[in-house]
Amino acid sequence: MTIFDEATAVVRRADGQYDALPDARFAIVAPGGTTPSAINGGALLATVMRAVLAESPQPHPVATSAHFLRVAAIAPAEVQVTWLKHGRTASTARGTLVQDGKVILDTTMTVGVVPGPASAGPASAAPASAAARAAATGGGDGNGAGADADGSLMWTGPPPGFPAIGDCVDLGKWRGTTGPDGSSGYAAQVEVLMDPATSGWRRDEPSGLPEMRGYFRLRDGQDPDPYVLALALDGLPPVVFGLGATGWAPTVELTWHMRAVPCPGPLAVAARARHVSGGWFDEEAEVWDSAGRLVAQSRQLARVGRGRLRAVTNATAQAVGTAQAVADDPAQAAVTA
Numbered sequence: 001m002t003i004f005d006e007a008t009a010v011v012r013r014a015d016g017q018y019d020a021l022p023d024a025r026f027a028i029v030a031p032g033g034t035t036p037s038a039i040n041g042g043a044l045l046a047t048v049m050r051a052v053l054a055e056s057p058q059p060h061p062v063a064t065s066a067h068f069l070r071v072a073a074i075a076p077a078e079v080q081v082t083w084l085k086h087g088r089t090a091s092t093a094r095g096t097l098v099q100d101g102k103v104i105l106d107t108t109m110t111v112g113v114v115p116g117p118a119s120a121g122p123a124s125a126a127p128a129s130a131a132a133r134a135a136a137t138g139g140g141d142g143n144g145a146g147a148d149a150d151g152s153l154m155w156t157g158p159p160p161g162f163p164a165i166g167d168c169v170d171l172g173k174w175r176g177t178t179g180p181d182g183s184s185g186y187a188a189q190v191e192v193l194m195d196p197a198t199s200g201w202r203r204d205e206p207s208g209l210p211e212m213r214g215y216f217r218l219r220d221g222q223d224p225d226p227y228v229l230a231l232a233l234d235g236l237p238p239v240v241f242g243l244g245a246t247g248w249a250p251t252v253e254l255t256w257h258m259r260a261v262p263c264p265g266p267l268a269v270a271a272r273a274r275h276v277s278g279g280w281f282d283e284e285a286e287v288w289d290s291a292g293r294l295v296a297q298s299r300q301l302a303r304v305g306r307g308r309l310r311a312v313t314n315a316t317a318q319a320v321g322t323a324q325a326v327a328d329d330p331a332q333a334a335v336t337a
Helices: 003-007 041-054 130-137 226-233 239-243 314-328 332-336
Strands: 010-014 017-020 060-068 077-085 091-099 102-112 190-194 211-218 251-258 267-272 280-288 294-303
Touching: 003 041, 003 226, 010 041, 017 041, 041 060, 041 077, 041 091, 041 102, 041 226, 041 251, 060 226, 211 226, 211 239, 226 251, 226 267, 226 280, 226 294, 239 280
Parallel strands: none
Antiparallel strands: 010 017, 017 077, 060 102, 060 251, 077 091, 091 102, 190 211, 211 267, 251 294, 267 280, 280 294
């Protein structure tokens, strides 16, 4: 059993009742210091998913809506599962994580069956282009529809522009990853390799755009599965770091869709915001597997961190504005050249 499997495991006590223990190994900041040890939301979500799927008639969490109501303590918890509907193609359950009689995480999950894994590409490869994927699978090319392996309609838009994994910046372990007693938290369990274009905030040079791109995998080599997808969707730094925000940005609500079973290899994750105001921001994320398939999507609402605000330099803002103008209208390339 891997570290992540251990950390998100549940033990059946009775029908619809499971024992769980939020694990310090997936705390954003390791326990023992002055900062509260909040558990990564994806790890909590995976814990509830395990309880629901343990008694599910279908194998995959097709659509999940989660409300994070309180910060989980590193203490015994219970997952309660109530089935709202059983169907031949889709079933729906409510799963709640409870501690001391209070709901920590409340989810509604629809389970079903999604396409299986495809053949993996090289572990260091970026997701395949839409055209290459279409040629390999007989699917759409981002402009027209195609057919899936079972003959059903298939179309996928082109993936974001991911750099080669070897050109990315290792996010590494941040301050607080290791506690006073030597225990290690979240950053010691996952490897996040950031697109250099979205990692300037690490040098106090935020890009001026609320977006993050990079590769995600577990350090112990565990291959991605539905539970790892839930972790990866919320696995990159908050997109508002690109606007100069700092500090913990707690998720309030998150909805995610599983689109396919991922094949082995690193996951490519792209996230962006559409609107930031009043202390709130949204974050849309996509996860692509190493075979170049879109395997998960999410949208969440979160709070902007309360840390100091880094300044976006005029030069950076001007460069970002020019790049965005060219992306919106390629004819602007001639004007700005």
